[in-house]
Amino acid sequence: xxxxxxxxxxxxxxxxxxxxxxxxxxxxxxxxxxxxxxxxxxxxxxxxxxxxxxxxxxxxxxxxxxxxxxxxxxxxxxxxxxxxxxxxxxxxxxxxxxxxxxxxxxxxxxxxxxxxxxxxxxxxxxxxxxxxxxxxxxxxxxxxxxxxxxxxxxxxxxx
Amino acid sequence: xxxxxxxxxxxxxxxxxxxxxxxxxxxxxxxxxxxxxxxxxxxxxxxxxxxxxxxxxxxxxxxxxxxxxxxxxxxxxxxxxxxxxxxxxxxxxxxxxxxxxxxxxxxxxxxxxxxxxxxxxxxxxxxxxxxxxxxxxxxxxxxxxxxxxxxxxxxxxxx
Amino acid sequence: xxxxxxxxxxxxxxxxxxxxxxxxxxxxxxxxxxxxxxxxxxxxxxxxxxxxxxxxxxxxxxxxxxxxxxxxxxxxxxxxxxxxxxxxxxxxxxxxxxxxxxxxxxxxxxxxxxxxxxxxxxxxxxxxxxxxxxxxxxxxxxxxxxxxxxxxxxxxxxx
Numbered sequence: 001x002x003x004x005x006x007x008x009x010x011x012x013x014x015x016x017x018x019x020x021x022x023x024x025x026x027x028x029x030x031x032x033x034x035x036x037x038x039x040x041x042x043x044x045x046x047x048x049x050x051x052x053x054x055x056x057x058x059x060x061x062x063x064x065x066x067x068x069x070x071x072x073x074x075x076x077x078x079x080x081x082x083x084x085x086x087x088x089x090x091x092x093x094x095x096x097x098x099x100x101x102x103x104x105x106x107x108x109x110x111x112x113x114x115x116x117x118x119x120x121x122x123x124x125x126x127x128x129x130x131x132x133x134x135x136x137x138x139x140x141x142x143x144x145x146x147x148x149x150x151x152x153x154x155x156x157x158x159x
Numbered sequence: 160x161x162x163x164x165x166x167x168x169x170x171x172x173x174x175x176x177x178x179x180x181x182x183x184x185x186x187x188x189x190x191x192x193x194x195x196x197x198x199x200x201x202x203x204x205x206x207x208x209x210x211x212x213x214x215x216x217x218x219x220x221x222x223x224x225x226x227x228x229x230x231x232x233x234x235x236x237x238x239x240x241x242x243x244x245x246x247x248x249x250x251x252x253x254x255x256x257x258x259x260x261x262x263x264x265x266x267x268x269x270x271x272x273x274x275x276x277x278x279x280x281x282x283x284x285x286x287x288x289x290x291x292x293x294x295x296x297x298x299x300x301x302x303x304x305x306x307x308x309x310x311x312x313x314x315x316x317x318x
Numbered sequence: 319x320x321x322x323x324x325x326x327x328x329x330x331x332x333x334x335x336x337x338x339x340x341x342x343x344x345x346x347x348x349x350x351x352x353x354x355x356x357x358x359x360x361x362x363x364x365x366x367x368x369x370x371x372x373x374x375x376x377x378x379x380x381x382x383x384x385x386x387x388x389x390x391x392x393x394x395x396x397x398x399x400x401x402x403x404x405x406x407x408x409x410x411x412x413x414x415x416x417x418x419x420x421x422x423x424x425x426x427x428x429x430x431x432x433x434x435x436x437x438x439x440x441x442x443x444x445x446x447x448x449x450x451x452x453x454x455x456x457x458x459x460x461x462x463x464x465x466x467x468x469x470x471x472x473x474x475x476x477x
Contacts, residue, residue, distance in 0.1 A: 029279040030294040034256050036198075036315045037356075041257045044295030097352050098359045101235040102297045105460045113462040120347040135348040136470040138361030138420045139460030142264045142298030152295040156354045188438040189453040193415050195357075195474045200416045203454030261456045301423040301457030303431040311454045 005090035007086030008126045009080060016073055018049050020081040037095070038157045042082050044102070045145035047074035056146040060109025063148045070100060075151035076122040083155060095155045095156040096123055096133035102150040105139030112137040119151050167285045168239060175232055177208050179240040191241045197253070197316045203239050203261070205306035206233035215305040219268025219315035222307045228277030231260060234280040234310035242314060254315045255282055255292035261309040264298030271296040278310050322472040323408035327398060334391055336367050338399040350400045353440045356412070358473045360400050362420070364464045364465035365392035374464040378427025386435030390419060393469035394440040401473060413474040414441055414451035423457030430455040437469050 003011070007116075013020050024032055024045075034041045047054045055071035057063045062070075076099075084090060101116035103109075115136035123131035143150050162170070172179050183191055183204075193200045206213045206229075214230035216222045222230075235258075243249060253303035260275035262268075282290035302309050319330070331338050342350055342363075352359045365372045365388075373389035375381045381389075394417075402408060419434035421427075434455035441449035461468050 029276050029283065029292045032293070034254055034291065034293050036254055036256055039256075041293040041313075043293040044297070047330060095352055095354055097354055097357075100295065102295075103460075104298075107459065109460055110462060110464040112460065117347050118274060124347065132349045132352065134350070134352050134359040134361040134470070136418065136420075136468065137462060138362070138458045139422075139462075140297045141266065141300040141459040142262075142268055142271065144269060144298075146269040148298060150295065152293070154359075188435050188442065190450045191452070193413055193450065193452050195413055195415055198415075200452040200472075202452040203456070254366040259454065261454075263457075299456045300459040301421075301426065301427055301430065303428060303455060303457075309454065309456060311452075 001129045005126055009090060009112040012122055013077060020077050024078055024082050024085060028113040031064050033086045038159055040083065040086060040155045040157055042079045043154040044150045045075040045078040046144055046150050053145045053147050055148040057086060057148055058104050058106045059115060059148050060106030065103065065111055065114055068103060068115040068148050069150040070117050072118030072151060073122050075149055076119040079153045080126060081153060087157065092157045093127055093130050093155055094158045096131055097154045097156055098134045099151055099153050101135065101137040102140045102143060103137065106141045109139060112139050115149060162279055164285055168249060171281055171284050172236060175236060175244060179236050181236055182283045183241050183244060194246045197318055199242065199245060199316055201238045201312040203309045203311040204234040204237040205303060205309050206230040212304045212306050214307045216307055217263050217265045219265030220309050224270055224273055224296065227262065227274040227307050230308040231277030231310060232281050234308055235278040238312045239285060248318060252289050252314055253317045254287055255290055256313045256315055257293045258310055258312050260294065260296040261299045261302060262296065263307045264303045268298060271298050274308060285303060290293045323444055327408060330440055330443050331395060334395060337361045338395050340368065342396055342400050348427065351404045356475045356477055358401065358404060358475055360471040362395045362468045362470040363393040363396040364462060364468050365389040371463045371465050373466045375466055376422050376424045377433060377466055378424030383429055383432055386421065386433040389467040390433050390436030390469060391440050392435040393467055394402050397469060397471045398444060405475065410475045411445055411448050411473055414449055415472045415474055416452045417471050419453065419455040420458045420461060422461045422466045427457060430457050433467060438450055447459060
């Protein structure tokens with residue numbers, strides 16, 4: 001029997017070592033998700049667990065590719081946790097339309113796609129075929145609170 | 160009696176010290192807004208008033224947080240001015256789905272969220288609850304014409 | 319008689335010196351396009367032809383404005399090639415809603431809009447009025463594989 005998306009979400013959470021059960025708080029004067037029809041827009045997520053940003057610094061300098069992939073997974077799990085908060089479960093996801101992956105990069109670090117693979121891996125692991133998505137990954141100069149990675153997401157829900 | 164959105168737009172414009180009454184011109188070979196159904200996409204706005212970019216340079220070096228927040232407000236007011244040009248008023252805004260805030264950052268400047276709060280503040284001040292939005296803010300290495308901030312926007316209009 | 323979009327696509331391809339006939343492969347664990355209703359999301363494209371990234375390095379340092387504009391054209395043609403793969407032709411394009419143009423920039427390079435004009439020019443040349451689009455162009459610190467430019471796209475198709 002195939003595992004439910006929720007079970008797979010918790011399996012990934014255990015691998016990563018966090019529960020993602022608490023409320024996802026955001027820092028500023030905005031909201032973590034806005035639904036318009038069946039489209040759910042999710043704000044940019046940094047690899048924060050409670051009040052701690054778990055991975056900070058430039059990838060390719062202070063931070064390795066592996067640590068950055070872990071950060072990308074954390075961001076993506078946070079985005080999915082926001083989705084669960086908004087819609088009650090992961091069962092209403094029809095498609096993931098787009099993710100943007102911003103990587104806090106060293107001057108000569110060019111593996112932004114490989115970092116973003118961490119995010120993509122989580123989406124496939126949790127959502128299966130519905131996790132197929134378009135992606136844009138770029139290397140930025142800094143991120144809020146010095147985070148190593150930031151991921152935002154646009155999801156289509158079942159009507 | 161609650162003030163109209165248009166009144167609040169002009170109140171913010173007065174605080175900022177510009178009218179935003181003129182036509183919003185853009186530099187390149189593209190358009191400032193495209194409507195698809197009830198979704199209105201607005202091009203990235205820099206803090207330009209007529210032909211002058213009001214705030215240029217890296218935030219955290221040449222530019223303070225406060226100046227950058229002012230720049231974010233200018234960008235956001237420009238985006239709302241584009242919206243008024245396109246739809247005749249602010250009365251058709253149902254929701255602000257997403258804003259992206261790009262901050263021209265110093266190497267160690269990590270308050271991109273605080274800069275973006277300037278944009279968010281304008282949206283709430285002008286649109287009230289309809290101004291709730293998702294947000295992604297990142298620190299970039301340069302922006303067109305050396306602008307300190309660039310903001311783009313996606314708005315859902317009433318049918 | 320007006321040339322078809324397909325003819326104009328091939329005319330631009332000849333100018334650029336590549337056919338864009340092969341399959342567009344992508345590097346990571348994601349897809350090159352996702353369709354939701356009539357919206358087609360296209361992943362970020364770098365100026366790659368087969369397995370070679372044709373233009374790499376920072377614009378304003380190793381790379382000139384003209385080379386960067388050429389790179390932006392390549393990225394945009396790749397995105398249109400993805401669109402053809404997905405929908406069979408260019409005839410179903412109703413509007414180009416948004417492009418994002420990320421320019422791998424030198425510290426003091428501020429002509430990101432001029433680079434993005436390369437992308438806009440291709441859209442108008444191939445799609446005519448349907449190529450009108452909103453645009454956000456920013457200067458980033460690095461891009462996947464050291465590419466000089468990356469472009470993503472959102473297109474509205476005819477129902």
